[in-house]
Amino acid sequence: MVIETQGLTKRYGRVVAVEGLELRIEAGEVYGLLGPNGSGKTTTILMLLGLTEPSAGQVRVLGLDPVREPLSLKRQVGYLPDSVGFYGEMTAWENLSYIARLNGLPPALAKARMERVLERMGLAEVAHRPVGAFSRGMRQRLGLAEVLLKEPKVVILDEPTLGLDPEAAQEFLKMIQSLKSEGITVLLSSHLLHQVQAICDRVGLFHKGRLVLEGRVEELAQRVLGGAYRIRLEATPLQGLAERLQALPEVSRVQAEAQGLRLEATQDIRPQVARAVLEAGAALQSLVLEQPSLDEVYARYFQEVRHAA
């Protein structure tokens, strides 16, 4: 177990930021800490790193206590904050070499590693330019380069894709994914659920300081959305189709949309749906099996919680 927490709680005065968090992350996992802004993700991360003290509960990262043994912990854990900043008047190289010195790396080793990480992040050409002129995407990559400088066992990334354009975000996510193949455990937080769901082995959904749902994305979809298979169809005319499809034994739910219908089913029943539409005398325009999205899982979960309340 690389990261383990027990009853982890953080209170700021009377405000509870994180409450009773039980987190277990295995070696080599990519774990996504997901939830809206202000739900306690960053506070959790800061507690894992020993940058803020927990009000109650226990934390072990690589078997170390972040409050009592922060130095050996931070030597093995890389952290990329959500709004990463650099000394703008210094070059990328100088910024990295400051971090290397803070980590106590011998100069020769530091130089070799800096060259390697800058090359890997595609920053070798701009290494000697002041960071002040870097774009958001370049800063983010420099941040990851800095994290890799200490050859960490665990990497913690706070909102790594925030503020990146979609292309840069995808590229950055690919870089994160490549860490997994090196056996690095990755913990990342994000409120952009759909963006990160593809690279996470497991996710934990946060809501108001509590971890409310946890598991693999497909599992969660299955659990929350009932039927994991979601089929969307467009056909004309739509009259009467909903009732007909509802009658199919595998269909658990039918929802009318602007252009067509959306079904939830326990199996992939596209052939049966197509037949039913044709039998009704309507023209079928499209029939798509949708991938379950975390956004939907999240939205639906809280809809149900609110209904239950």
Added chain:
Amino acid sequence: MQRSSTSRRREGSPWTGLWAVFFKEMADHLSSTRMRILEVLILLSAVGAVYAGAQTLRQTISEDPFLLLRVFTAAQDPLPSFVAFLSFFLPLAAIALGFDAINGEYNRNTLSRILAQPIYRDALLWGKFLAGLATIALILLALFLLVVGLSLIFLGVPPSSEEVARALLFLLATLAYTGVWLGIALVTSVLFRSAATSALAAIAVWLFFALFWGIIAQLLAQAVAPFDPFDPESELRQTEALLAFSRLSPNTLYAEAIQALLNPGVRSLGPVLISQLEGALLGSPLPLGQSFLLAWPQLTGLIALTIGLFAVAYVLFQRREVRA
């Protein structure tokens, strides 16, 4: 997972990474535009003051055994003395170096990144403080050598070893005095998130002590020990109260310390009664050791104030949340 049975002490040394921070900050200071401006300002005023001082001293060279020390303190009418210049500019220089020490890291979003490295917060704060102090020590030393060199050129009299020793002690006192202002700037940089507010607050403290504290000390002394025209001792009590109050200001401490160190004729920093002067050879210089003894309480006061301010900044910073 079991509760660790080891002691509650932190592992490792709080100084890990101190030198990395120190050298980075020092390099920043020495290459910053801010520093350029200060250097030019201090240099111009120092050269001006020394030149003017030397002009007046030329006429009296043969009469004074402590010529080098006179160069520091001699003033010619429109220009104040070198020492007066220093006590005016150095607090500003210290504030300029320290006012954005911590809040600057917050505002550039670099703090959480730096603290995620294997160092304690101690190292960051110490590194920044020592770098500021070292930068100022460097300027002071350069300035000092410049003044000594200039006075050699203008006056042509080499300083005696005692003069050099006194001048070096004066440097030490000046460094301690600057340390106080660096400490104040460090505290405001932890206290205020905005760099402009922090600079303004530190300058307000400086103005308060430079301009208003004298008046306030007088009012306080009058309130604590009212003057009674029929009781001559009440006057002494009031003078002593005034002295005690004004010594709460680092400016007074510094002024008294350098007075004792640079003027060997000074025998007391407080009121002297006629009875105490019995048998004294007025105007004869004190030996270095005695002058140092005279300035000792002021010196320790300045150093203690510096350490106290640093401690305040330290406690405030340790309690600060990393996230904005």
